[in-house]
Amino acid sequence: MVDHRRSAVRTAAVWAVVEAELGQLGGLGRVVDLGGGTGGFAVRLAGLGHQVTVVDPSPDALAALDRRAAESGLAGRMRGVQGDASDLVRLVGEQAVDLVLCHGVLEVVDDPADTLAATVRVLQRGGALSLLVAHRPAAVLARALAGRLDEARTLLREGARAVPRRFTEPEVRALLAGAGVADSPYLHGVRVFADLVPGVVVDSEPGAVELLHELELLASDRPELRTMASQLHVLARRR
Ligand SMILES: C[S@@+](CC[C@H](N)C(=O)[O-])C[C@H]1O[C@@H](n2cnc3c(N)ncnc32)[C@H](O)[C@@H]1O
Numbered sequence: 001m002v003d004h005r006r007s008a009v010r011t012a013a014v015w016a017v018v019e020a021e022l023g024q025l026g027g028l029g030r031v032v033d034l035g036g037g038t039g040g041f042a043v044r045l046a047g048l049g050h051q052v053t054v055v056d057p058s059p060d061a062l063a064a065l066d067r068r069a070a071e072s073g074l075a076g077r078m079r080g081v082q083g084d085a086s087d088l089v090r091l092v093g094e095q096a097v098d099l100v101l102c103h104g105v106l107e108v109v110d111d112p113a114d115t116l117a118a119t120v121r122v123l124q125r126g127g128a129l130s131l132l133v134a135h136r137p138a139a140v141l142a143r144a145l146a147g148r149l150d151e152a153r154t155l156l157r158e159g160a161r162a163v164p165r166r167f168t169e170p171e172v173r174a175l176l177a178g179a180g181v182a183d184s185p186y187l188h189g190v191r192v193f194a195d196l197v198p199g200v201v202v203d204s205e206p207g208a209v210e211l212l213h214e215l216e217l218l219a220s221d222r223p224e225l226r227t228m229a230s231q232l233h234v235l236a237r238r239r
Contacts, residue, residue, distance in 0.1 A: 006199070007040075009213050013190045013220035014103070014132055014233050015044070021099065021128050021235060022050065029098035032122060034085060034115075035105035039065040039078065046077040050099075054080045055091055085115040088122060095124045103132035106175075107164040116179045123238040129181060131234040132190065136166035138230045142195065172232055185236035189229025192219035196228070 018041070022029055028049045033042050036054035038061050046052045046069070054065055062080035069078040083091045085105065100119045106112040119129055136155065143152035155162070160171055167175075169187070176185055193215050202208045219225045226232075 005209050006194070006202075009209065009216055010191050010194045011040075012213050012216045013188060014130070015041075016217060017186070017188070017233065017235050018045075018099070018101070018130050019048075021130070022048065025098055030096065031099045031101065032088075032092055032097050032119075033101040033103070034088060034119060035103070035108075036065070036080075036101065037061045039068050039080075041101055041103065042078050043068055043072055043074060046074040047072070050077070052078045053092065053097075054078070055083045055085075055088055056080065057082060057084050085109045085118060088115075088118040092122045094121055095127075096122050098124060098127045099130065100127070101130045101132075103130070104134070106131070106133050107166070112165065113175055113178060116175055120180045120238055125238055127238050129179075129234070129236045129238070131172075131176075131236065133172060133232055134164065134166040135189070135229050135232045136160070136168050137227050138191075138195075139166050141228065142230075167232065169226070169232060172234065176234065176236055179236075180239055181236035182239050185234050187232060187234045188220045189222075189226040189231075190216075190220060190233045191230035192216060192222075192225050192228050195230050 031045050031050050031052045033052060033054045035056055036042050037056055039054055042052045042054050042065065056062055059082060062082055065080045069075045081091055100123055102119045106115060109115045123129060140152050140155050143155060160167060193212060197212060202212060
């Protein structure tokens with residue numbers, strides 16, 4: 001499978017939820033993508049007309065983001081701001097945006113609880129947080145299946161202490177409980193099959209990418225399959 005098609009399958013379930021959320025806004029929104037890197041999501045969101053700010057500490061990622069924005073004619077709707085998660089509120093302001101993406105960031109920041117609190121503070125009331133984190137059970141399973149038993153054991157023993165962190169569902173729920181979001185956020189699994197199906201199988205069967213895409217969407221909502229998901233995605237609203 002060529003890379004961009006594989007990447008589209010991996011993000012399918014997240015994108016479906018984010019797009020539906022923005023659809024509910026009933027207009028164009030202000031979005032912040034914390035740790036948005038080179039702008040994979042930002043380009044798509046700006047392409048829909050939303051105003052997107054990417055906050056990321058990496059100058060290289062932001063330079064790539066600027067190039068992408070210029071090439072896609074979206075420079076007026078996307079901007080990159082260099083900064084760390086701990087600068088987020090100062091850079092963006094309190095209650096300033098409708099949607100915050102925090103994808104793949106709690107894994108690496110100094111303090112995940114502080115970062116989560118900052119993402120909620122920049123949201124206006126009722127605004128939405130899209131949180132995507134690596135899921136530890138799937139990482140343990142993947143190592144065990146690959147015969148890397150020692151690594152699987154280390155991951156299990158170290159739990160959330162090792163960086164980059166990987167989280168369990170109860171750990172994510174505990175972080176959310178202290179973050180100022182409404183109860184019962186929507187939580188679902190991402191990449192339930194995408195990382196397990198061998199690329200060669202998908203490449204050689206006509207229509208397989210589309211099928212895998214559909215499977216990911218179906219599986220993401222099934223609690224019984226969630227243990228296998230490589231990532232957990234949450235959509236939570238600011239109280
Ligand atoms: C795994 S990448 C995820 C990129 C993108 N959000 C995605 O989902 O594809 C992690 C990103 O977090 C950024 N990052 C690392 N440390 C950070 C920090 N302390 N505060 C904010 N972003 C950080 C990195 O520069 C990188 O762009």
